[in-house]
Amino acid sequence: MNNDVLIPQIGIVTDIRTDTPDVKTFRVNAPKGGKCFEHMPGQCAMLSMPGVGEAMFSITSSPTNREFMEFSIKRCGGFTEWLHQIEVGQAVTIRGPYGHAFPVDTALKGRDLLFIAGGIGLAPLRSVIDYCLARRSDYGKIDIVYGSRSADDLVDIDEIRNVWMNAENVDVHLTIDRPQEGWEGHVGFVPAYVKELNFDTDKTALLCGPPIMIKFTLASLQEMGYDKTQVYTTMELRMKCGVGKCGRCNIGSKYVCKDGPVFRCDQLDELPNEY
Amino acid sequence: MSKMYKISKERLDELYAAVSAVKSLYLPVRSGENQSEFKKWSDQSDVCLDSLNTVKSAKELFFPQSENLISFKVSGKDIELVEDRDPSEPFVLFGVRACDAKSFSILDSVFLSDPVDTFYKSRRENGTVVTLACRAPEETCFCGTFGIDASDPAGGDVKTWLTDTELYWEAVSEKGEELTKLLTGILSEADADADTKAVDDLKKNTKEILARLPLADLKLDYFSGDRLNEKLNDVFYAPQWQELYKSCLGCGTCTFVCPTCQCYDIRDFDTGHGIKRFRCWDSCMYSDFTKMAHGNPRTSQLERFRQRFMHKLVYYPANNGGEYSCVGCGRCLAKCPVSMNIVKVIKAFGGEKA
Ligand code: SF4
Numbered sequence: 001m002n003n004d005v006l007i008p009q010i011g012i013v014t015d016i017r018t019d020t021p022d023v024k025t026f027r028v029n030a031p032k033g034g035k036c037f038e039h040m041p042g043q044c045a046m047l048s049m050p051g052v053g054e055a056m057f058s059i060t061s062s063p064t065n066r067e068f069m070e071f072s073i074k075r076c077g078g079f080t081e082w083l084h085q086i087e088v089g090q091a092v093t094i095r096g097p098y099g100h101a102f103p104v105d106t107a108l109k110g111r112d113l114l115f116i117a118g119g120i121g122l123a124p125l126r127s128v129i130d131y132c133l134a135r136r137s138d139y140g141k142i143d144i145v146y147g148s149r150s151a152d153d154l155v156d157i158d159e160i161r162n163v164w165m166n167a168e169n170v171d172v173h174l175t176i177d178r179p180q181e182g183w184e185g186h187v188g189f190v191p192a193y194v195k196e197l198n199f200d201t202d203k204t205a206l207l208c209g210p211p212i213m214i215k216f217t218l219a220s221l222q223e224m225g226y227d228k229t230q231v232y233t234t235m236e237l238r239m240k241c242g243v244g245k246c247g248r249c250n251i252g253s254k255y256v257c258k259d260g261p262v263f264r265c266d267q268l269d270e271l272p273n274e275y
Numbered sequence: 276m277s278k279m280y281k282i283s284k285e286r287l288d289e290l291y292a293a294v295s296a297v298k299s300l301y302l303p304v305r306s307g308e309n310q311s312e313f314k315k316w317s318d319q320s321d322v323c324l325d326s327l328n329t330v331k332s333a334k335e336l337f338f339p340q341s342e343n344l345i346s347f348k349v350s351g352k353d354i355e356l357v358e359d360r361d362p363s364e365p366f367v368l369f370g371v372r373a374c375d376a377k378s379f380s381i382l383d384s385v386f387l388s389d390p391v392d393t394f395y396k397s398r399r400e401n402g403t404v405v406t407l408a409c410r411a412p413e414e415t416c417f418c419g420t421f422g423i424d425a426s427d428p429a430g431g432d433v434k435t436w437l438t439d440t441e442l443y444w445e446a447v448s449e450k451g452e453e454l455t456k457l458l459t460g461i462l463s464e465a466d467a468d469a470d471t472k473a474v475d476d477l478k479k480n481t482k483e484i485l486a487r488l489p490l491a492d493l494k495l496d497y498f499s500g501d502r503l504n505e506k507l508n509d510v511f512y513a514p515q516w517q518e519l520y521k522s523c524l525g526c527g528t529c530t531f532v533c534p535t536c537q538c539y540d541i542r543d544f545d546t547g548h549g550i551k552r553f554r555c556w557d558s559c560m561y562s563d564f565t566k567m568a569h570g571n572p573r574t575s576q577l578e579r580f581r582q583r584f585m586h587k588l589v590y591y592p593a594n595n596g597g598e599y600s601c602v603g604c605g606r607c608l609a610k611c612p613v614s615m616n617i618v619k620v621i622k623a624f625g626g627e628k629a
């Protein structure tokens with residue numbers, strides 16, 4: 001990590017992919033090529049444009065990608081508006097990595113994994129999924145449930161169809177909120193779909209998405225017999241420093257930037273309900 | 276115990292000048308009636324050692340209200356980083372009361388824990404802290420609640436006591452010894468008997484005043500113990516907050532005067548020649564503190580008010596071996612426009628006299 005944790009380095013946006021009407025994926029390289037720094041799946045980076053804004057984003061690409069980092073970012077005001085209108089070649093500043101990663105090399109190893117993502121919640125999970133696929137033999141069966149508003153809102157559907165769906169011992173279950181012409185897959189909300197799919201409970205679940213979706217999906221999982229210790233999720237709060245000092249993301253005796261963003265759901269019970 | 280030195284009160288200007296000749300000297304300077312602030316000494320300074328607490332605490336010498344982190348030059352699609360941190364030079368901080376001296380160790384646990392905040396660290400390393408024992412603690416003081424001894428301040432590099440006629444001086448760290456060496460021509464050795472007695476009398480007198488203060492019996496029992504983490508939700512959801520928060524205006528004054536409040540913001544400023552990125556004090560009492568593009572986890576003043584005191588009395592101690600993030604300096608008692616403060620919170624949770 002950089003000696004001065006608040007001082008960023010320069011990153012160059014080398015590719016921009018329009019995934020959905022409001023999500024773009026930005027590829028970032030160090031000015032001399034390669035990555036700005038190494039990370040683990042689930043960790044975040046602080047991106048900024050001086051004078052415009054600075055914000056924390058989960059790193060979407062897997063650390064097994066040796067060439068670049070990617071960030072799937074939803075347009076939702078402020079700095080993200082600016083990001084959505086830049087062109088390839090634009091410099092940004094970047095610092096990190098921040099936070100705790102998913103326990104890919106410990107608790108998740110050897111397990112059957114159930115990934116559940118809603119909307120932009122796929123961004124942090126994509127890093128884990130690609131990591132696990134790159135080390136396929138380290139993990140058991142992989143199920144991926146991914147839901148979005150419409151078929152047009154599924155982020156990077158090409159990778160999902162061409163890579164994930166063809167990967168060994170991986171099942172992908174897509175769903176959209178409302179029926180849509182040309183969509184032949186499942187229609188319905190993620191929490192209900194998860195219950196319908198009736199997974200066996202000998203899996204570890206990784207759950208990311210809007211707070212309300214997390215809440216109901218966790219309830220579904222518990223009804224199916226999952227214990228909170230089997231479910232990991234990520235939390236999002238406003239951040240400034242990224243290192244547990246500015247006080248911004250403090251919740252209970254934890255700092256989301258430092259102690260999170262990945263939490264096991266039973267750990268969340270110790271925190272006051274302020275998220 | 277290292278050697279005690281002294282200098283007569285009349286000659287303090289000589290002491291200030293001698294320190295100033297080698298390092299910048301910051302000490303309490305009168306800024307209004309019964310008001311002082313830590314300022315850099317010059318021979319014009321109206322030094323004020325009799326007012327008890329400076330308006331803002333001494334933390335700003337290590338964690339300034341605003342400081343540059345870096346600058347950027349932006350041209351077209353390019354960004355260039357321009358080193359632009361405020362320089363930090365060796366300095367002496369004189370006249371620090373026991374409560375403020377203790378606050379440094381509380382801030383250290385935040386800024387010096389991994390990953391180290393290098394801005395804070397270089398100021399800490401450059402600073403030599405000369406404490407000044409209290410002679411006349413005030414009604415708003417409750418440092419004793421936190422085990423702080425105002426008559427014999429810990430946490431500095433030199434301890435001093437000021438009687439009607441003399442300033443007594445005792446180095447208590449290597450940095451303190453070094454500073455003392457620089458002042459050999461100015462300080463004289465204290466007398467083993469008479470001077471030791473003068474200091475002991477001062478301590479004794481201060482302790483007597485402390486024992487009679489209205490807040491002397493303020494107890495933190497409710498917030499004590501190593502099971503704070505388990506109790507955390509009980510405190511959080513306690514009915515007391517519903518009443519306590521009501522008068523709070525969310526003005527943030529309490530956080531700005533507080534020696535242990537450490538929240539900060541990072542902002543950019545367009546100078547016309549580039550972008551300066553600086554950090555500045557912020558307050559969890561402000562409504563936009565936790566505001567995000569798509570929501571705010573603390574929408575009410577109750578939640579923000581609760582956050583400040585939960586942090587000081589529960590979260591910080593849960594993470595720091597039971598040590599509180601308050602030193603009982605009383606600034607928030609004196610400065611809050613609606614007389615809401617941490618003492619009222621402690622009392623509402625059963626901290627009153629038995
Ligand atoms: S407690 Fe008092 S000083 Fe602090 S924010 Fe509220 S009104 Fe202002």
Ligand code: SF4
Nearest residue numbers: 533601602604605607
């Ligand atoms: S909370 Fe009040 S009494 Fe405690 S250290 Fe801060 S300003 Fe002083």
Ligand code: FES
Nearest residue numbers: 240242246247257
């Ligand atoms: S972002 Fe500063 S404490 Fe977490």
